[in-house]
Amino acid sequence: MKHVSGNIEVAGEAEVRVPTRRALAKQQTRAKVLSAARRLFSESGYEGATIRDIAAEAGMSTGAVFANFADKSDLFREIMVADMESLVEAMRDGVSRGRGVDDTLLKLFMAGYAFYKSRLPLARAAFSISWQPDQGAELRDLQPVQMIQDLFTEQLTLGVERGELSQEAEAKLRSQMLFDCYLSNFNEAIFGGWSLEALQAKAKDQIRVILAGARRG
Protein backbone atom coordinates (compact mmCIF):
# COMPACT_ATOMS: atom_id res chain seq x y z
CA MET A 1 0.00 0.00 0.00
CA LYS A 2 2.87 2.29 0.73
CA HIS A 3 3.99 1.87 -2.84
CA VAL A 4 0.66 3.00 -4.18
CA SER A 5 0.31 6.06 -1.99
CA GLY A 6 3.85 7.10 -2.95
CA ASN A 7 2.89 7.11 -6.59
CA ILE A 8 -0.12 9.24 -5.98
CA GLU A 9 2.00 11.82 -4.19
CA VAL A 10 4.49 12.01 -7.02
CA ALA A 11 1.71 12.52 -9.52
CA GLY A 12 0.26 15.28 -7.33
CA GLU A 13 3.61 17.10 -7.13
CA ALA A 14 4.15 16.92 -10.87
CA GLU A 15 0.81 18.57 -11.39
CA VAL A 16 1.69 21.46 -9.09
CA ARG A 17 4.98 22.07 -10.87
CA VAL A 18 3.41 22.82 -14.23
CA PRO A 19 2.35 26.46 -13.93
CA THR A 20 -1.07 27.37 -15.23
CA ARG A 21 -1.30 29.95 -17.96
CA ARG A 22 -2.61 32.42 -15.39
CA ALA A 23 0.33 31.80 -13.07
CA LEU A 24 2.71 32.29 -15.98
CA ALA A 25 1.09 35.58 -16.91
CA LYS A 26 1.35 36.71 -13.31
CA GLN A 27 5.02 35.81 -13.23
CA GLN A 28 5.64 37.78 -16.40
CA THR A 29 3.81 40.79 -15.02
CA ARG A 30 5.88 40.67 -11.83
CA ALA A 31 9.10 40.43 -13.81
CA LYS A 32 8.06 43.39 -15.96
CA VAL A 33 7.22 45.52 -12.93
CA LEU A 34 10.48 44.57 -11.22
CA SER A 35 12.66 45.50 -14.17
CA ALA A 36 10.80 48.79 -14.63
CA ALA A 37 11.24 49.53 -10.91
CA ARG A 38 14.92 48.65 -11.08
CA ARG A 39 15.42 51.10 -13.97
CA LEU A 40 13.61 53.93 -12.21
CA PHE A 41 15.26 53.38 -8.80
CA SER A 42 18.60 53.50 -10.61
CA GLU A 43 17.71 56.71 -12.40
CA SER A 44 15.81 58.70 -9.78
CA GLY A 45 16.56 56.97 -6.49
CA TYR A 46 14.04 55.40 -4.17
CA GLU A 47 12.26 58.61 -3.16
CA GLY A 48 12.10 59.94 -6.70
CA ALA A 49 10.30 56.94 -8.21
CA THR A 50 6.58 56.66 -7.51
CA ILE A 51 4.40 53.59 -8.06
CA ARG A 52 2.65 55.57 -10.80
CA ASP A 53 5.97 56.17 -12.60
CA ILE A 54 6.87 52.51 -12.26
CA ALA A 55 3.50 51.39 -13.65
CA ALA A 56 3.86 53.78 -16.62
CA GLU A 57 7.41 52.52 -17.26
CA ALA A 58 6.14 48.92 -17.21
CA GLY A 59 3.24 49.88 -19.50
CA MET A 60 0.47 48.90 -17.09
CA SER A 61 -1.98 50.41 -14.65
CA THR A 62 -1.13 51.18 -11.01
CA GLY A 63 -3.86 48.68 -10.13
CA ALA A 64 -1.94 45.93 -11.90
CA VAL A 65 1.19 46.85 -9.94
CA PHE A 66 -0.67 46.77 -6.64
CA ALA A 67 -2.17 43.39 -7.55
CA ASN A 68 1.36 42.01 -7.43
CA PHE A 69 3.17 44.10 -4.82
CA ALA A 70 1.94 45.52 -1.54
CA ASP A 71 3.79 48.82 -1.91
CA LYS A 72 7.00 50.46 -3.10
CA SER A 73 9.08 49.07 -0.26
CA ASP A 74 7.86 45.58 -1.15
CA LEU A 75 9.16 46.13 -4.68
CA PHE A 76 12.47 47.42 -3.49
CA ARG A 77 12.90 44.51 -1.10
CA GLU A 78 12.38 42.01 -3.95
CA ILE A 79 15.07 43.74 -6.00
CA MET A 80 17.42 43.78 -3.02
CA VAL A 81 16.92 40.08 -2.33
CA ALA A 82 17.66 39.17 -5.94
CA ASP A 83 20.80 41.35 -5.93
CA MET A 84 22.02 40.05 -2.59
CA GLU A 85 21.59 36.47 -3.72
CA SER A 86 23.73 37.13 -6.79
CA LEU A 87 26.24 38.95 -4.63
CA VAL A 88 26.50 36.02 -2.19
CA GLU A 89 27.26 33.80 -5.19
CA ALA A 90 29.94 36.18 -6.46
CA MET A 91 31.46 36.37 -2.97
CA ARG A 92 31.51 32.59 -2.57
CA ASP A 93 33.25 32.37 -5.91
CA GLY A 94 35.84 34.90 -4.70
CA VAL A 95 36.36 32.96 -1.46
CA SER A 96 37.03 29.76 -3.40
CA ARG A 97 39.88 31.50 -5.24
CA GLY A 98 41.38 33.18 -2.18
CA ARG A 99 44.80 32.29 -0.78
CA GLY A 100 45.13 32.94 2.91
CA VAL A 101 42.94 35.09 5.11
CA ASP A 102 44.03 38.55 3.83
CA ASP A 103 43.57 37.65 0.20
CA THR A 104 40.25 35.92 0.77
CA LEU A 105 38.89 38.90 2.68
CA LEU A 106 40.07 41.22 -0.07
CA LYS A 107 38.20 39.09 -2.60
CA LEU A 108 35.05 39.47 -0.48
CA PHE A 109 35.39 43.26 -0.45
CA MET A 110 36.08 43.39 -4.17
CA ALA A 111 33.21 41.08 -5.12
CA GLY A 112 30.91 43.63 -3.48
CA TYR A 113 32.44 46.67 -5.15
CA ALA A 114 32.59 45.00 -8.57
CA PHE A 115 28.97 43.87 -8.25
CA TYR A 116 27.72 47.36 -7.39
CA LYS A 117 30.05 49.23 -9.77
CA SER A 118 27.31 49.35 -12.41
CA ARG A 119 24.51 49.65 -9.83
CA LEU A 120 25.70 52.46 -7.56
CA PRO A 121 22.36 54.32 -7.58
CA LEU A 122 20.70 51.15 -6.27
CA ALA A 123 23.36 50.78 -3.58
CA ARG A 124 22.72 54.38 -2.61
CA ALA A 125 18.98 53.78 -2.34
CA ALA A 126 19.60 50.63 -0.30
CA PHE A 127 21.78 52.55 2.16
CA SER A 128 19.17 55.26 2.49
CA ILE A 129 16.44 52.74 3.27
CA SER A 130 18.55 50.61 5.56
CA TRP A 131 19.04 53.60 7.91
CA GLN A 132 15.33 54.14 8.35
CA PRO A 133 14.31 52.45 11.60
CA ASP A 134 11.20 50.69 10.27
CA GLN A 135 12.24 49.67 6.77
CA GLY A 136 15.87 49.12 7.69
CA ALA A 137 15.04 46.36 10.16
CA GLU A 138 13.21 44.50 7.39
CA LEU A 139 16.24 44.63 5.14
CA ARG A 140 18.54 43.51 7.94
CA ASP A 141 16.49 40.38 8.49
CA LEU A 142 16.79 39.28 4.86
CA GLN A 143 18.62 35.99 4.69
CA PRO A 144 21.21 36.94 2.03
CA VAL A 145 22.15 40.06 4.02
CA GLN A 146 22.93 37.84 7.00
CA MET A 147 24.85 35.46 4.75
CA ILE A 148 27.16 38.23 3.54
CA GLN A 149 28.10 39.18 7.09
CA ASP A 150 28.59 35.52 7.96
CA LEU A 151 31.01 35.12 5.04
CA PHE A 152 33.31 37.69 6.65
CA THR A 153 33.17 35.94 10.02
CA GLU A 154 33.79 32.53 8.43
CA GLN A 155 37.04 33.70 6.84
CA LEU A 156 38.39 34.89 10.18
CA THR A 157 37.34 31.67 11.91
CA LEU A 158 39.12 29.69 9.19
CA GLY A 159 42.18 31.91 9.60
CA VAL A 160 42.25 31.02 13.30
CA GLU A 161 41.83 27.32 12.52
CA ARG A 162 44.68 27.42 10.01
CA GLY A 163 46.88 29.16 12.55
CA GLU A 164 47.20 32.38 10.52
CA LEU A 165 45.48 34.31 13.28
CA SER A 166 45.81 33.88 17.04
CA GLN A 167 43.21 32.06 19.13
CA GLU A 168 42.29 35.42 20.68
CA ALA A 169 41.43 36.95 17.29
CA GLU A 170 37.73 37.41 18.29
CA ALA A 171 36.52 36.48 14.83
CA LYS A 172 32.99 37.76 15.26
CA LEU A 173 33.88 41.19 16.59
CA ARG A 174 36.82 41.68 14.28
CA SER A 175 34.81 40.68 11.22
CA GLN A 176 32.24 43.28 12.24
CA MET A 177 34.96 45.93 12.01
CA LEU A 178 35.94 44.65 8.58
CA PHE A 179 32.32 44.75 7.52
CA ASP A 180 32.07 48.36 8.77
CA CYS A 181 35.02 49.27 6.54
CA TYR A 182 33.52 47.33 3.64
CA LEU A 183 30.30 49.35 3.93
CA SER A 184 31.99 52.64 4.60
CA ASN A 185 34.09 52.40 1.42
CA PHE A 186 30.88 52.51 -0.62
CA ASN A 187 30.88 56.23 0.19
CA GLU A 188 34.10 56.60 -1.81
CA ALA A 189 32.52 54.74 -4.71
CA ILE A 190 29.19 56.57 -4.56
CA PHE A 191 30.31 60.12 -3.74
CA GLY A 192 33.97 60.08 -4.71
CA GLY A 193 33.75 58.11 -7.95
CA TRP A 194 36.63 55.86 -6.88
CA SER A 195 37.85 53.19 -9.29
CA LEU A 196 37.96 49.51 -8.35
CA GLU A 197 41.75 49.76 -8.18
CA ALA A 198 41.62 52.59 -5.66
CA LEU A 199 39.04 50.72 -3.58
CA GLN A 200 41.18 47.61 -3.68
CA ALA A 201 44.27 49.46 -2.43
CA LYS A 202 42.31 50.94 0.45
CA ALA A 203 40.61 47.66 1.38
CA LYS A 204 43.94 45.87 1.39
CA ASP A 205 45.36 48.37 3.89
CA GLN A 206 42.24 48.22 6.06
CA ILE A 207 42.40 44.42 6.25
CA ARG A 208 46.06 44.59 7.26
CA VAL A 209 45.44 47.18 9.99
CA ILE A 210 42.43 45.34 11.43
CA LEU A 211 44.13 41.95 11.41
CA ALA A 212 47.39 43.32 12.88
CA GLY A 213 46.25 42.79 16.46
CA ALA A 214 45.18 39.21 15.71
CA ARG A 215 48.65 38.28 14.50
CA ARG A 216 50.48 38.90 17.75
CA GLY A 217 50.74 36.03 20.18
Added chain:
Amino acid sequence: MSARKSQKEATRQRVLDAARELFESDGYEATTVREIAKRALVSVGSVFTTFSSKGDILSQVMADRLDALYAELDRVVPHLRGSTPDRLRSIFAIHYAFETRRTRLFLAHIAAAYNWTLSPTSRPYGRTPRLKQVIRDCIAEGVTRGDVGPNINLDLVVDALLASYAWTYRLAAWEDADAETMSAVMDRHIGLLADGFRPAPA
Protein backbone atom coordinates in the same frame (compact mmCIF):
# COMPACT_ATOMS: atom_id res chain seq x y z
CA MET B 1 28.30 91.86 2.65
CA SER B 2 25.74 93.39 0.27
CA ALA B 3 22.25 94.05 1.57
CA ARG B 4 20.86 91.37 -0.67
CA LYS B 5 23.37 88.82 0.49
CA SER B 6 22.78 89.55 4.16
CA GLN B 7 19.05 89.32 3.64
CA LYS B 8 19.53 85.93 2.07
CA GLU B 9 21.65 84.87 5.01
CA ALA B 10 18.95 86.04 7.45
CA THR B 11 16.32 84.05 5.57
CA ARG B 12 18.54 81.00 5.65
CA GLN B 13 19.00 81.27 9.40
CA ARG B 14 15.26 81.76 9.98
CA VAL B 15 14.51 78.65 7.93
CA LEU B 16 17.08 76.61 9.84
CA ASP B 17 15.74 77.74 13.23
CA ALA B 18 12.15 76.98 12.23
CA ALA B 19 13.13 73.61 10.80
CA ARG B 20 15.08 72.61 13.90
CA GLU B 21 12.12 73.41 16.15
CA LEU B 22 9.66 71.52 13.95
CA PHE B 23 11.93 68.50 13.45
CA GLU B 24 12.41 68.27 17.21
CA SER B 25 8.75 68.63 18.10
CA ASP B 26 7.05 66.75 15.23
CA GLY B 27 9.84 64.61 13.76
CA TYR B 28 11.45 64.81 10.34
CA GLU B 29 8.92 62.76 8.38
CA ALA B 30 5.88 64.63 9.68
CA THR B 31 7.33 68.07 8.95
CA THR B 32 6.65 69.61 5.54
CA VAL B 33 8.63 72.34 3.80
CA ARG B 34 5.42 74.37 3.74
CA GLU B 35 5.21 74.26 7.54
CA ILE B 36 8.85 75.24 7.83
CA ALA B 37 8.26 78.22 5.53
CA LYS B 38 5.17 79.28 7.49
CA ARG B 39 6.99 79.19 10.82
CA ALA B 40 9.99 81.04 9.39
CA LEU B 41 7.62 83.67 7.91
CA VAL B 42 9.05 83.23 4.41
CA SER B 43 7.57 81.89 1.18
CA VAL B 44 8.01 78.25 0.15
CA GLY B 45 9.78 79.57 -2.95
CA SER B 46 12.44 81.35 -0.94
CA VAL B 47 13.11 78.18 1.08
CA PHE B 48 13.91 76.44 -2.18
CA THR B 49 16.21 79.20 -3.38
CA THR B 50 18.48 78.37 -0.42
CA PHE B 51 17.97 74.62 0.03
CA SER B 52 17.43 71.91 -2.53
CA SER B 53 15.14 69.75 -0.38
CA LYS B 54 13.93 68.95 3.12
CA GLY B 55 16.82 66.49 3.43
CA ASP B 56 19.19 69.32 2.60
CA ILE B 57 17.71 71.46 5.41
CA LEU B 58 18.06 68.55 7.84
CA SER B 59 21.65 68.03 6.81
CA GLN B 60 22.45 71.67 7.64
CA VAL B 61 20.51 71.57 10.93
CA MET B 62 22.51 68.52 12.02
CA ALA B 63 25.82 70.06 10.99
CA ASP B 64 25.04 73.23 13.00
CA ARG B 65 24.12 71.15 16.03
CA LEU B 66 27.66 69.76 16.09
CA ASP B 67 29.04 73.13 17.24
CA ALA B 68 27.72 72.34 20.72
CA LEU B 69 29.27 68.86 20.66
CA TYR B 70 32.69 70.18 19.71
CA ALA B 71 32.52 72.95 22.27
CA GLU B 72 31.92 70.18 24.83
CA LEU B 73 34.82 68.13 23.47
CA ASP B 74 37.17 71.13 23.53
CA ARG B 75 36.43 71.42 27.25
CA VAL B 76 36.76 67.70 28.02
CA VAL B 77 39.63 66.45 25.87
CA PRO B 78 42.44 68.33 27.69
CA HIS B 79 41.36 66.62 30.92
CA LEU B 80 41.36 63.07 29.57
CA ARG B 81 43.79 60.78 31.36
CA GLY B 82 44.76 57.15 30.97
CA SER B 83 45.86 55.08 27.99
CA THR B 84 45.28 56.14 24.39
CA PRO B 85 42.58 53.46 23.86
CA ASP B 86 40.76 54.71 26.96
CA ARG B 87 40.91 58.30 25.78
CA LEU B 88 39.55 57.25 22.41
CA ARG B 89 36.75 55.39 24.18
CA SER B 90 35.79 58.55 26.06
CA ILE B 91 35.74 60.65 22.90
CA PHE B 92 33.46 58.21 21.06
CA ALA B 93 31.22 57.74 24.11
CA ILE B 94 30.67 61.53 24.19
CA HIS B 95 29.62 61.37 20.53
CA TYR B 96 27.17 58.52 21.05
CA ALA B 97 25.68 60.26 24.08
CA PHE B 98 25.29 63.47 22.08
CA GLU B 99 23.68 61.99 18.96
CA THR B 100 21.28 59.77 20.90
CA ARG B 101 19.66 62.85 22.44
CA ARG B 102 17.85 62.96 19.09
CA THR B 103 18.20 59.43 17.78
CA ARG B 104 15.37 59.48 15.25
CA LEU B 105 16.47 62.80 13.83
CA PHE B 106 20.04 61.58 13.60
CA LEU B 107 18.97 58.41 11.75
CA ALA B 108 16.75 60.44 9.41
CA HIS B 109 19.78 62.58 8.69
CA ILE B 110 21.92 59.54 7.82
CA ALA B 111 19.20 58.16 5.54
CA ALA B 112 18.87 61.59 3.89
CA ALA B 113 22.62 61.70 3.26
CA TYR B 114 22.10 58.93 0.69
CA ASN B 115 19.01 60.56 -0.73
CA TRP B 116 18.94 61.78 -4.28
CA THR B 117 17.66 65.24 -3.54
CA LEU B 118 20.69 66.37 -1.57
CA SER B 119 22.68 69.28 -2.93
CA PRO B 120 26.17 68.43 -4.16
CA THR B 121 27.76 70.46 -1.37
CA SER B 122 26.35 68.33 1.44
CA ARG B 123 28.75 65.88 3.00
CA PRO B 124 28.40 62.09 2.77
CA TYR B 125 27.55 60.35 6.03
CA GLY B 126 30.56 59.45 8.14
CA ARG B 127 32.77 62.34 7.01
CA THR B 128 33.21 64.46 10.09
CA PRO B 129 36.45 66.43 9.69
CA ARG B 130 36.43 67.70 13.26
CA LEU B 131 36.04 64.23 14.77
CA LYS B 132 38.75 63.00 12.46
CA GLN B 133 41.10 65.68 13.73
CA VAL B 134 40.32 64.99 17.41
CA ILE B 135 40.97 61.25 16.96
CA ARG B 136 44.12 61.89 15.01
CA ASP B 137 45.52 64.26 17.64
CA CYS B 138 44.68 61.79 20.40
CA ILE B 139 46.60 58.94 18.74
CA ALA B 140 49.51 61.19 17.75
CA GLU B 141 49.83 62.19 21.41
CA GLY B 142 49.90 58.50 22.26
CA VAL B 143 52.90 58.09 19.99
CA THR B 144 54.64 60.92 21.88
CA ARG B 145 53.73 59.41 25.27
CA GLY B 146 54.90 56.01 24.08
CA ASP B 147 51.78 53.84 24.37
CA VAL B 148 51.27 53.82 20.59
CA GLY B 149 53.94 52.28 18.36
CA PRO B 150 55.91 54.77 16.23
CA ASN B 151 55.22 52.79 13.04
CA ILE B 152 51.47 53.30 13.18
CA ASN B 153 49.73 54.28 9.94
CA LEU B 154 47.71 57.13 11.42
CA ASP B 155 45.44 57.69 8.41
CA LEU B 156 44.44 54.06 8.20
CA VAL B 157 43.75 53.63 11.90
CA VAL B 158 41.75 56.86 12.07
CA ASP B 159 39.78 55.78 9.03
CA ALA B 160 38.98 52.34 10.49
CA LEU B 161 37.88 53.92 13.78
CA LEU B 162 35.59 56.36 11.99
CA ALA B 163 34.06 53.54 9.91
CA SER B 164 33.32 51.57 13.08
CA TYR B 165 31.96 54.62 14.82
CA ALA B 166 29.65 55.54 11.94
CA TRP B 167 28.31 52.06 11.24
CA THR B 168 27.79 51.08 14.86
CA TYR B 169 24.85 53.50 14.73
CA ARG B 170 23.01 50.83 12.76
CA LEU B 171 22.39 49.19 16.15
CA ALA B 172 20.27 52.24 16.95
CA ALA B 173 18.35 51.92 13.70
CA TRP B 174 17.89 48.18 13.83
CA GLU B 175 17.82 47.25 17.49
CA ASP B 176 16.91 50.50 19.16
CA ALA B 177 20.28 50.39 20.94
CA ASP B 178 21.09 53.24 23.35
CA ALA B 179 24.32 55.22 23.68
CA GLU B 180 25.70 52.89 26.31
CA THR B 181 25.25 49.78 24.17
CA MET B 182 26.90 51.41 21.16
CA SER B 183 29.75 52.78 23.28
CA ALA B 184 30.33 49.27 24.66
CA VAL B 185 30.65 47.86 21.12
CA MET B 186 32.96 50.71 20.15
CA ASP B 187 35.08 50.11 23.30
CA ARG B 188 35.75 46.56 22.15
CA HIS B 189 36.49 47.60 18.57
CA ILE B 190 39.04 50.11 19.87
CA GLY B 191 40.62 47.35 21.95
CA LEU B 192 41.00 45.09 18.91
CA LEU B 193 42.62 47.83 16.83
CA ALA B 194 44.85 48.85 19.75
CA ASP B 195 46.20 45.28 19.93
CA GLY B 196 47.68 46.07 16.53
CA PHE B 197 49.14 49.51 17.29
CA ARG B 198 50.63 48.99 20.74
CA PRO B 199 54.40 49.41 20.70
CA ALA B 200 56.18 46.11 20.10
CA PRO B 201 57.55 44.61 23.34
CA ALA B 202 61.22 45.45 23.77
